[in-house]
Ligand SMILES: [Zn+2]
């Protein structure tokens with residue numbers, strides 16, 4: 001078994017089984033010695049004391065074994081371990097050590113995945129067919145809905161550091177768009193410069209310089225990493241000022257682009 005992946009329940013089970021076994025040995029020893037002690041009255045007198053002492057020692061040994069077994073199982077119960085809440089069903093699983101590798105939840109029996117010792121974050125997806133919600137690891141690309149058995153497409157962005165991705169970030173990944181400025185209308189250059197100034201939070205001269213440099217071959221990223229609807233709204237507001245603008249799926253955000 002991999003280090004750190006021992007569930008506390010498994011350890012307890014083993015301990016209890018072992019303790020139960022040795023407790024039986026202890027009880028058997030006590031009973032045997034008690035019976036022998038009874039029969040010592042038939043032993044010749046010169047040997048009687050010796051055999052009685054031997055039986056007494058045997059009984060003490062049995063009691064000691066029983067005591068150790070009881071203490072072991074008691075201590076196994078006392079161990080708190082490390083709790084790890086299942087990301088799918090939120091039930092706590094208990095482990096001997098900090099969990100850092102894949103394990104199956106004891107309650108929902110789904111596998112909790114780990115990457116580089118960190119649990120892979122989980123996000124909620126909704127089945128388009130039956131509207132049921134599912135929690136899936138963010139690095140999962142395929143999932144079959146267990147309610148209606150339809151395969152669900154789950155987009156995953158491998159360039160994103162999975163460890164850092166929260167549910168929200170994962171959702172945003174699916175629908176990130178950049179708004180790019182391709183060309184401007186000189187007659188409305190002033191209005192557009194003001195617009196860009198506020199959009200990108202830069203100075204007016206800087207905005208002017210940037211929009212004048214913008215061209216279809218060197219588009220200016222005006223806004224990045226927006227949901228499609230927001231990106232569309234920004235694009236329209238630029239077009240109203242005579243600019244040629246477009247939205248593009250965000251890859252890696254351009255350096256200097258405003259979030
Ligand atoms: Zn679970």
Ligand SMILES: [Zn+2]
Pocket residue numbers: 127128129130131132145146147148149150
């Ligand atoms: Zn479904």
